[in-house]
Amino acid sequence: MGTAQSVESLEQLTTVWRAAVLDRNPEADVRDLPGLAVRWADCRFAFWNCVALTGTGADAALVEQRLCRAADLMRAKQHPGYLLVFEDLLGEEARAALGSAAEKAGLAHGFRGIGMAGDLLPLPEPHHPELTFERVTTDRQLRAYADLNSRAYGMPLEDGRDGLVGTRLWTERAYAYLGVRDGVPVAGAATLEADGRLFVALVVTDPDQQRRGYGEAVTRKALYEGGRATGLTRATLHATPAGAPVYPRIGFVPNTPVHFYGLRE
Secondary structure (H helix, E strand, O other), X not given: OOHHHHHHHHHHHHHHHHHHXXXXXXXXXXXXXXXXXXXXXXOOOHHHEEEEEOOOOEOHHHHHHHHHHHHHHHHOOOOOOEEEEEHHHEOHHHHHOHHHHHHHOOEEEEEEEEEEEEEOOOOOOOOOOOOEEEEXXXXXXXXXXXXXXXXXOOOOHHHHHHHHOOOOHHHHHOEEEEEXXXXXXXXXXXXXXXXXXXXXXEEEEOHHHOOOOHHHHHHHHHHHHHHHHHOOOEEEEEEOOOOOOOXXXXXXXXXXXXXXXXXXX
């Protein structure tokens, strides 16, 4: 994909993550440094602790330097998190040398995602025969959403609760929805307005309830309600490998691969 879509993918993430980590911790580290965007709440929910490589076309030497700087920043924090590298923003040489440069910096590859975007709104109002949808507006619903995230990503329940419970972004500004089956939340998704787009975040399905279309249905609900409220027509997201096959069915088009690195133990 072109550089413009990859830059859009990076900018959407850093914009939304800035709001999310400041919502969790008003003293969060949200600096924009040369070649690095720091979005670090320093809480137990690791996804709120991130550094992202920025800029386009950096050569191998510069990327290695920035990876080392990012690793040093991460080591200075109390809680672990991730370094994000948007592959298509790197120069060709730097892309080829990314693995060895990360190893030199003391970083270990965690997993790979992919940026996606699409001019797909408005969507028809979604339905699922087994679900009702509830907007996340109460502390009880936010706790349920946090617990879904913890289970989906294999975290202790307290880690997800530390990232979400007591915050206001997800209950007041986001269009966050739970998919509820027989009174029990089984999936969740949220959209947030960011620079003229809707950003899809925190799409989760209970691990015991997967492959039933719940994640897709609740994502469509969050997009439908966000689009209806804002009038926006373009949406972006970052998919995990498990979720990547779902989003093209909604209308998203893949752009840049995104690599998630943690500190090597």
